Amino acid sequence: NAGVTQTPKFQVLKTGQSMTLQCAQDMNHEYMSWYRQDPGMGLRLIHYSVGAGITDQGEVPNGYNVSRSTTEDFPLRLLSAAPSQTSVYFCASSTGQGQQPQHFGDGTRLSIL
Amino acid sequence: GDSVTQMEGPVTLSEEACLTINCTYTATGYPSLFWYVQYPGEGLQLLLKATKADDKGSNKGFEATYRKETTSFHLEKGSVQVSDSAVYFCALSDQASGDNQGGKLIFGQGTELSVKP
Numbered sequence: 597n598a599g600v601t602q603t604p605k606f607q608v609l610k611t612g613q614s615m616t617l618q619c620a621q622d623m624n625h626e627y628m629s630w631y632r633q634d635p636g637m638g639l640r641l642i643h644y645s646v647g648a649g650i651t652d653q654g655e656v657p658n659g660y661n662v663s664r665s666t667t668e669d670f671p672l673r674l675l676s677a678a679p680s681q682t683s684v685y686f687c688a689s690s691t692g693q694g695q696q697p698q699h700f701g702d703g704t705r706l707s708i709l
Numbered sequence: 710g711d712s713v714t715q716m717e718g719p720v721t722l723s724e725e726a727c728l729t730i731n732c733t734y735t736a737t738g739y740p741s742l743f744w745y746v747q748y749p750g751e752g753l754q755l756l757l758k759a760t761k762a763d764d765k766g767s768n769k770g771f772e773a774t775y776r777k778e779t780t781s782f783h784l785e786k787g788s789v790q791v792s793d794s795a796v797y798f799c800a801l802s803d804q805a806s807g808d809n810q811g812g813k814l815i816f817g818q819g820t821e822l823s824v825k826p
Binding site for chain 2 (some may be wrong): 640
């Protein structure tokens with residue numbers, strides 16, 4: 597019963613460094629997404645994917661890249677980290693039907709110095 | 710565009726008190742509405758949902774009714790416990806957005822609840 601697995605749980609980066617946040621799900625969900633959570637702002641959608649090979653931008657995509665080569669995996673890449681990207685990042689998956697809930701990972705807490 | 714507005718927190722209650730967290734929404738289509746809960750250090754978990762007008766979602770003593778006339782989905786519980794301390798998020802998924810985007814969620818800002826013994 598792994599569900600949605602995110603790694604790492606914590607990361608500290610220096611400004612300008614790059615890194616990849618990993619997300620994997622074992623529920624054969626077509627829809628996957630990345631959110632960032634900032635105090636007082638709820639969760640905001642960064643990028644999402646409706647299936648392998650298909651990705652699209654959400655509300656706050658700048659500074660992030662994604663790819664979806666398999667149904668299971670949906671990594672999020674920070675190209676050149678900036679202090680404004682300090683946040684908690686959540687990956688989620690669902691069947692993609694609007695009535696169905698999304699399943700969230702436990703999050704990655706990222707600090708950019 | 711679509712949006713969700715929640716009452717601001719933090720909310721502090723004594724054990725066994727009544728809880729109401731207000732949530733209102735704007736949407737162009739026919740959204741499904743959700744309440745998610747986030748316990749400290751964890752990800753979000755679905756608490757309850759409602760998919761059409763007048764539906765009532767319920768779980769763990771929490772309830773919320775989909776009110777189309779007032780565009781609201783307020784979360785209620787008659788008697789809170791210390792274990793209910795968490796952050797609560799109201800969210801919508803607009804099924805009319807097309808392009809297989811039915812999985813996209815729009816969140817409110819979250820309401821932190823603290824229940825004291």
